[in-house]
Structure formats: structure tokens, C-alpha cells
Amino acid sequence: MRGLELNRSASRALRAASQAHRRSPVTLTPRSFATAALSQRHTPTPRSLAPQTRHASSSSPSAPLSKTPLHDLHLSHGAKLVPFGGFAMPVQYPSKSIRDSHIFTRTHASIFDVSHMVQRLFVGPGAPSFLQLLTPSDLTSLPPHKSTLSTLLSPSGSGGIVDDTVITRLPDRGASNIPVFYVVTNAGCREKDDAYFASELSKWSGPEVKQEQLTSHALIALQGPDSARILESALSPHHPKPDLSQLYFGSSLYARLSAAREPVLVSRGGYTGEDGFEISIPDSPVAVTEALLKLGGEDIDLAGLGARDSLRLEAGMCLYGHDLDETTTPVEAGLSWIIPKSRRGADAGYYGAEVIAAQLVPKTKGGKGVERRRVGLVVEGAPAREGAEILGGENGEKVGVVTSGCPSPTLGKNIAMGYVADGFHKAGTEVDVLVRGKKRRAVVSKMPFVPSRYHKGAA
Amino acid sequence: MASIARCLRAARPALPTLARSSVPQPISRLSTIRAFSASTIRPVRKYTKDHEWVDLSADNKTGVIGISEYAAEALGDVVYVELPEKGKAVKAGDAIGAVESVKSAADINAPISCKITDVNFLLEEKPATINQVPEDDSHGGGWIAKVTVDEQGVKDLEALMDVEEYKTFTAGEDAEH
Numbered sequence: 001m002r003g004l005e006l007n008r009s010a011s012r013a014l015r016a017a018s019q020a021h022r023r024s025p026v027t028l029t030p031r032s033f034a035t036a037a038l039s040q041r042h043t044p045t046p047r048s049l050a051p052q053t054r055h056a057s058s059s060s061p062s063a064p065l066s067k068t069p070l071h072d073l074h075l076s077h078g079a080k081l082v083p084f085g086g087f088a089m090p091v092q093y094p095s096k097s098i099r100d101s102h103i104f105t106r107t108h109a110s111i112f113d114v115s116h117m118v119q120r121l122f123v124g125p126g127a128p129s130f131l132q133l134l135t136p137s138d139l140t141s142l143p144p145h146k147s148t149l150s151t152l153l154s155p156s157g158s159g160g161i162v163d164d165t166v167i168t169r170l171p172d173r174g175a176s177n178i179p180v181f182y183v184v185t186n187a188g189c190r191e192k193d194d195a196y197f198a199s200e201l202s203k204w205s206g207p208e209v210k211q212e213q214l215t216s217h218a219l220i221a222l223q224g225p226d227s228a229r230i231l232e233s234a235l236s237p238h239h240p241k242p243d244l245s246q247l248y249f250g251s252s253l254y255a256r257l258s259a260a261r262e263p264v265l266v267s268r269g270g271y272t273g274e275d276g277f278e279i280s281i282p283d284s285p286v287a288v289t290e291a292l293l294k295l296g297g298e299d300i301d302l303a304g305l306g307a308r309d310s311l312r313l314e315a316g317m318c319l320y321g322h323d324l325d326e327t328t329t330p331v332e333a334g335l336s337w338i339i340p341k342s343r344r345g346a347d348a349g350y351y352g353a354e355v356i357a358a359q360l361v362p363k364t365k366g367g368k369g370v371e372r373r374r375v376g377l378v379v380e381g382a383p384a385r386e387g388a389e390i391l392g393g394e395n396g397e398k399v400g401v402v403t404s405g406c407p408s409p410t411l412g413k414n415i416a417m418g419y420v421a422d423g424f425h426k427a428g429t430e431v432d433v434l435v436r437g438k439k440r441r442a443v444v445s446k447m448p449f450v451p452s453r454y455h456k457g458a459a
Numbered sequence: 460m461a462s463i464a465r466c467l468r469a470a471r472p473a474l475p476t477l478a479r480s481s482v483p484q485p486i487s488r489l490s491t492i493r494a495f496s497a498s499t500i501r502p503v504r505k506y507t508k509d510h511e512w513v514d515l516s517a518d519n520k521t522g523v524i525g526i527s528e529y530a531a532e533a534l535g536d537v538v539y540v541e542l543p544e545k546g547k548a549v550k551a552g553d554a555i556g557a558v559e560s561v562k563s564a565a566d567i568n569a570p571i572s573c574k575i576t577d578v579n580f581l582l583e584e585k586p587a588t589i590n591q592v593p594e595d596d597s598h599g600g601g602w603i604a605k606v607t608v609d610e611q612g613v614k615d616l617e618a619l620m621d622v623e624e625y626k627t628f629t630a631g632e633d634a635e636h
Binding site for chain 1: 535536538539541554557559560561562564566
């Protein structure tokens with residue numbers, strides 16, 4: 001059973017996810033061999049990688065895997081750990097299979113440790129203009145405690161995505177109202193992003209901006225329909241309680257939890273398509289997590305990277321290194337919606353603005369448009385995984401490639417996303433996907449595959 | 460569910476084993492060492508490093524192929540099984556099918572040279588059977604394919620592990636990770 005040398009899939013995924021970030025293998029808990037594969041999507045095609053290739057599952061030969069602030073909690077809950085983004089990360093816990101954990105998140109609530117992600121602050125009068133050079137977002141008009149999905153763009157001007165990120169404007173600092181932005185980037189891109197920001201900061205000649213990394217802060221995601229009720233119960237009674245019902249998707253606030261000394265930053269949103277929160281915790285992250293687990297009782301459980309991946313795929317969200325990379329622009333990736341009207345011109349001043357502005361006008365409207373687009377697929381029979389070729393047209397020529405795919409636990413269908421040539425991107429277009437050399441029928445489908453259930457205001 | 464299945468599995472092997480044991484068993488090089496021990500009456504199950512198992516009948520002419528419990532547990536909830544092609548002749552190591560869970564796809568490779576004579580269509584309808592009774596070669600079990608075997612196939616068997624060796628092998632794999 002090739003593929004069961006699951007190391008391989010871990011290695012492949014990790015290579016993709018952390019090209020610039022290689023560290024050495026560590027001994028993980030028993031059976032992690034199995035879950036290594038489970039945690040990652042992998043291509044169905046290669047047959048030749050022997051078990052000893054697992055070295056690539058991590059990185060440079062010297063540094064061991066890092067541990068998140070919740071490492072001991074994972075161990076005490078029996079997590080299966082796998083290397084991911086340079087960290088030993090839980091892929092699954094013994095209480096539930098990945099499928100059950102996935103469904104539990106959609107029906108109750110799950111806590112994911114996402115402390116491996118990089119939490120950065122950009123502080124200074126130049127922070128808005130600096131970040132507006134790197135991203136197509138409008139940050140000068142982003143109000144405090146509001147977030148936006150964004151992309152770090154290549155300084156080459158190609159429009160290629162260096163990483164995807166969520167940027168939150170925090171309240172200004174001090175009497176002189178110094179702008180502060182909280183920028184969360186991918187773990188797998190840590191070293192690449194570090195180098196990117198360092199280089200950009202050194203080139204920057206505008207008003208002052210400094211970067212700080214919140215290395216000691218844990219980050220957990222509380223996701224699922226029971227999240228708000230459980231978080232509500234964890235708020236400290238000794239401080240004014242924020243009204244979570246007024247905290248909408250894409251907004252954040254500082255809150256006091258009974259289990260932590262310092263305020264935590266609570267952002268409403270996540271990576272599952274469900275209502276939920278991401279909570280940045282400066283101190284006592286284990287106590288906070290254990291408190292949430294206790295308060296939630298039967299309605300909450302820990303969940304790992306395995307469920308996180310299938311949940312985000314159902315929600316139609318991209319995973320950098322798979323669905324996004326530096327050869328892909330936001331328009332090709334179907335992320336044009338992250339670019340506000342104010343920044344759609346060729347003169348918007350961010351890296352790649354000329355390329356991206358031209359792509360934003362579709363061919364049907366006389367513009368340049370794009371040659372390929374990210375689409376959703378529903379595949380019959382075998383699940384299509386990353387790397388599977390998409391065939392279309394009368395002659396069944398290759399028109400694209402799958403970048404993520406799995407059987408959807410919610411829908412009971414095989415879902416995938418991938419890139420197809422312009423013209424094959426419309427919902428309902430019938431194509432074939434090659435899985436193990438056989439054609440499987442597939443239909444281009446709108447995403448998200450499972451409707452999102454965010455907590456949004458009436459307006 | 461799984462635990463029920465596990466209980467059943469313990470009881471089940473009796474049926475096929477008894478049926479086979481009534482056939483006079485030629486003394487093969489595989490069984491000579493264990494002559495007169497209880498295990499000689501059942502086919503000797505052998506395992507590959509890729510986590511398939513194969514049972515060879517007493518006459519060395521036919522066999523059954525499946526994936527190991529260790530593999531089934533590693534995969535997690537199996538949602539799709541791609542069965543081998545009936546009638547196909549394959550060599551040891553050839554990919555003959557696949558098992559898919561939410562997170563991963565694993566190829567099933569032929570443990571030995573053989574010709575596929577029958578496949579377990581139950582797995583198309585109930586792929587989870589693989590999780591419940593992966594090493595059950597009876598009706599309702601999680602076996603993958605039935606095969607006929609020629610001399611090469613019997614020879615290929617020598618390279619495979621018996622259950623004890625396989626246990627040691629998987630324990631080693633766990634320890635390495």
C-alpha cells in the first residue's frame with residue numbers, strides 16, 4: 001500500500017508548505033506515521049518514494065521541531081503529532097476520527113491550536129502605507145478592530161502571492177495615535193515571510209514602521225455553532241463583559257477571560273466556514289484552553305490539522321503552498337473580492353498593481369482577464385487529490401490541475417479545488433479528472449461547497 | 460461499531476479455516492516447520508512492508524488479499540475503495556487498487572504475482588468494512604481480492620513476513636516516527 005508510507009505524503013505537503021523552512025525530523029509519538037499522511041493532502045500519482053524519504057517531512061538537519069505553547073496539553077490529550085510548518089502539530093486526537101471531528105465542528109464546537117501561525121505587529125506612522133505597498137488592501141480606511149483577508153505580493157511586480165494573511169487594525173498606540181496592525185501569516189512561510197518583511201523594511205523610505213513578532217502568544221481557533229456560548233461562559237466576571245452578539249464576522253475586541261491574567265484578542269472568524277473566534281493569548285494558554293473544554297462539556301472538543309483541512313476545503317478557502325503560490329495572482333485565485341474599489345487601478349501603488357488591475361477587467365468586458373482560474377469541483381467516484389489533471393473539451397485535453405481535494409464529510413461527495421483554463425471556469429462545466437490513470441467525471445461548482453454560517457450583522 | 464466488528468473478527472476466522480482444513484494439506488515448505496501445531500490447519504497469512512496481507516490456500520493455487528489492521532487504523536475512516544480489475548494478471552508490487560480516507564489515498568499493491576479472480580464488491584457499497592474487519596477473508600469481511608497463484612507467486616511469498624515479523628516491523632515503524 002504505497003501511500004501508507006504516509007511519511008511521504010507528509011513530506012510532500014511539508015515540502016510544499018515550507019519550502020524555505022527545513023528542519024530535521026524528530027521522533028513523534030507512536031502512530032504518527034499514519035497520521036502524517038492523514039494530515040496532508042497528497043498526490044495520488046507518485047509510486048516510488050520509499051519510507052526512508054521521510055526526511056523531507058521536516059527540514060534542515062539541525063533544528064528540532066518547535067513546540068507550540070499548547071504542546072503539553074496536546075500530549076496530555078493523546079494527540080497524534082505530525083511535523084507541520086516546523087512545529088510538532090496535532091493532526092488528530094484519540095477521541096474522534098478526522099471525519100467525526102469534522103462533523104462535530106459543524107454541529108458543536110472545536111478548539112484548534114493554530115499557534116504555529118506567525119503573529120506579527122506592524123507599528124508606526126508608516127505602517128498603513130507600508131502594508132499598502134505589499135498588499136492590495138485599503139488599510140488607511142480600515143477601522144480599528146476590523147480585519148481583512150489579504151495577500152502579500154511579490155516585489156517583482158508579477159502579482160504573484162508570497163503568502164495569504166489576515167490583517168487586523170488594532171487601536172492606535174499612545175497619545176500620538178501610532179497605527180498598529182496585527183498581521184497573521186502562515187507557519188509554512190515563516191522564513192520566507194521573515195526575509196520578505198526584513199527586505200521590504202530595509203528598503204522602506206517612508207514614515208517609520210517597525211515589526212514586532214508576538215512569539216510568546218498562543219493562538220487558538222474556537223470554531224462551530226456552540227463557540228459563542230462557550231466563549232461567553234469563559235469571560236471574566238470581574239471585568240466588564242463585552243457583548244459577543246454585537247461582535248460580527250471580521251471584527252475583534254480585547255476581552256478578559258477568567259483563566260488568563262492579560263486581556264486576549266478575540267477575532268470573530270476562522271478557517272472552517274462556521275461561526276467562531278480566533279483568540280490570541282499572551283499568557284496561560286493551557287489554562288484558557290482547558291477552561292473552554294470544561295465549560296463546553298459535551299459540546300466542545302479538541303480538533304487537529306486533519307479536520308481543519310477538510311473543513312477549510314468545504315468552505316472553499318485556500319491553503320498556501322497548494323492552492324496559492326508565487327506564480328498565482330489574487331485574480332487567478334478568485335480573490336478579486338479582497339481588492340477594494342479604491343485599489344483597483346493600475347496606479348494603486350502596490351506590488352503588481354499594473355498586472356492585477358489589467359486582470360481585474362474580464363475578457364468579456366474588453367479587458368485582459370486571466371488565462372486560468374481557481375474553481376471548485378465535485379468529482380464522481382474516486383476523490384481527486386492535489387496534482388490530479390483536469391481534462392476538458394472535445395479532445396479531453398489537459399485544461400487544469402487539482403490543488404486540493406478530499407471526500408467531503410458534510411456532503412458525502414468528493415470535493416476539490418483546482419485551476420482550469422479560462423472558459424472552463426463556469427459553474428456547471430463538465431470536465432474529467434484523472435485519478436490513478438482513470439477519468440472521473442467532475443463538474444465545476446461554486447464555492448463554498450458548504451454554505452458559510454458566519455455571525456454577521458443585519459447591515 | 461468498530462468494537463463490535465472487532466469482536467466478530469475474533470470469532471469469524473473459524474469458518475473459512477475449518478473449511479480449508481478438511482482438505483488434505485500438502486506439506487509445503489511454508490508449513491513444515493509448524494507441522495502438527497494447530498496453525499498448520501489454516502493458511503499462513505503473510506504480510507508485506509506496504510501493509511497488505513495474503514493468505515495462500517493449502518494447495519498453493521489460490522489466495523486472498525487484503526490490507527492489514529495496522530494500515531486500516533492508520534488510514535482512518537475509509538470512504539472509498541478502488542477495487543482491482545477482475546481477470547488481471549499482476550506482478551508483486553503492482554498497484555492494483557486504492558483505499559481512500561478523508562485525508563489520504565493509499566495504493567493497494569499486489570503482495571505477490573497473481574491473477575485477480577474475484578473482488579469484494581461489498582467494499583464499494585460499504586467501504587467502512589475495511590476499518591471494521593480488514594483482515595477478515597470471509598463473506599462480509601474486508602478482504603480486497605481473491606486470486607490464483609502460479610509458481611512465481613508462491614516464490615514471492617518467501618520475501619513476505621509472517622504475523623510475528625510483521626508485528627515487529629510495524630512496531631519499528633512506530634518507534635521511528
